[in-house]
Amino acid sequence: xxxxxxxxxxxxxxxxxxxxxxxxxxxxxxxxxxxxxxxxxxxxxxxxxxxxxxxxxxxxxxxxxxxxxxxxxxxxxxxxxxxxxxxxxxxxxxxxxxxxxxxxxxxxxxxxxx
Amino acid sequence: xxxxxxxxxxxxxxxxxxxxxxxxxxxxxxxxxxxxxxxxxxxxxxxxxxxxxxxxxxxxxxxxxxxxxxxxxxxxxxxxxxxxxxxxxxxxxxxxxxxxxxxxxxxxxxxxxxxxxxxxxxxxxxxxxxxxxxxxxxxxxxxxxxxxxxxxxxxxxxxxxxxxxxxxxxxxxxxxxxxxxxxxxxxxxxxxxxxxxxxxxxxxxxxxxxxxxxxxxxxxxxxxxxxxxxxxxxxxxxxxxxxxxxxxxxxxx
Numbered sequence: 001x002x003x004x005x006x007x008x009x010x011x012x013x014x015x016x017x018x019x020x021x022x023x024x025x026x027x028x029x030x031x032x033x034x035x036x037x038x039x040x041x042x043x044x045x046x047x048x049x050x051x052x053x054x055x056x057x058x059x060x061x062x063x064x065x066x067x068x069x070x071x072x073x074x075x076x077x078x079x080x081x082x083x084x085x086x087x088x089x090x091x092x093x094x095x096x097x098x099x100x101x102x103x104x105x106x107x108x109x110x111x112x113x114x
Numbered sequence: 115x116x117x118x119x120x121x122x123x124x125x126x127x128x129x130x131x132x133x134x135x136x137x138x139x140x141x142x143x144x145x146x147x148x149x150x151x152x153x154x155x156x157x158x159x160x161x162x163x164x165x166x167x168x169x170x171x172x173x174x175x176x177x178x179x180x181x182x183x184x185x186x187x188x189x190x191x192x193x194x195x196x197x198x199x200x201x202x203x204x205x206x207x208x209x210x211x212x213x214x215x216x217x218x219x220x221x222x223x224x225x226x227x228x229x230x231x232x233x234x235x236x237x238x239x240x241x242x243x244x245x246x247x248x249x250x251x252x253x254x255x256x257x258x259x260x261x262x263x264x265x266x267x268x269x270x271x272x273x274x275x276x277x278x279x280x281x282x283x284x285x286x287x288x289x290x291x292x293x294x295x296x297x298x299x300x301x302x303x304x305x306x307x308x309x310x311x312x313x314x315x316x317x318x319x320x321x322x323x324x325x326x327x328x329x330x331x332x333x334x335x336x337x338x339x340x341x342x343x344x345x346x347x348x349x350x351x352x353x354x355x356x357x358x359x360x361x362x363x364x365x366x367x
Binding site for chain 1: 148150151152153154155156159170171173174175176177178179181182336
């Protein structure tokens with residue numbers, strides 16, 4: 001994955017994996033929880049994301065289990081993934097604080113004008 | 115009155131069967147490595163009693179699978195097999211075409227020398243020289259020069275064929291293979307024998323001669339391209355079998 005800003009689903013998958021190694025369906029549920037119910041990943045989308053994150057070295061397979069005679073893979077964040085998530089989160093935080101600051105001054109200017 | 119036969123499959127089995135069908139959108143190597151795991155995820159997300167995947171789930175699997183197949187095709191088109199096939203073709207094609215033109219020129223020189231009707235066409239000499247130069251440039255690795263030379267000579271061949279088509283349409287078919295040397299010998303023979311057998315037999319007997327039909331033009335254009343693609347794909351597959359482990363999805367850590 002290039003150094004372009006991560007799209008929301010990729011960011012959320014990395015965030016989910018930052019908690020603990022998780023299998024595919026647990027990632028879907030975690031992303032739904034983190035996003036407050038607004039991002040529900042479908043299976044095809046999740047695996048396309050996981051493939052890209054693995055190719056970029058941001059995520060990797062942690063372990064495999066057989067559950068009900070079906071393969072279950074757990075994924076984890078790599079060191080590079082943690083660094084990338086950290087820089088993306090810091091960037092988003094900067095943007096968010098600027099936005100919040102400007103909204104505050106907009107509101108106080110509005111109140112002063114009344 | 116007939117009643118619909120009740121399905122013996124459970125909703126879970128039906129859903130799994132449908133999800134499995136959707137997995138067929140993915141390339142075989144990807145399915146082998148991931149289908150089982152992905153089916154587990156898709157089934158975990160299903161509601162109790164659900165018999166078919168939701169529209170979003172089905173779309174995501176089909177779209178991701180087809181996208182992967184598409185990029186695999188694009189990757190193959192950029193892969194070394196195509197480069198190798200192109201490099202080989204860039205030398206063999208021009209050499210053969212130079213030889214054909216040279217044979218044509220020497221044949222007509224010989225005919226005029228022994229007093230038989232025959233005309234030495236300067237176009238043949240120019241084309242032979244052009245193809246030889248293109249082959250030499252390709253062998254020396256001068257790709258642009260080879261491409262330019264071959265393009266010019268190919269244009270010359272096309273013009274020559276087009277000029278002859280008006281008076282002798284069958285010559286276009288009998289000479290077409292010279293422009294499409296990538297065509298494997300078998301399909302070239304099949305094309306000429308089956309696709310154009312009637313045309314070759316009938317065309318010279320009529321004045322004005324019988325012209326090619328649209329499907330025949332299409333076959334002339336498409337078959338060489340398909341054959342070249344099939345050759346490159348075969349070369350790529352052959353090379354992968356020589357390097358075990360080169361194909362397939364990334365092995366889990």
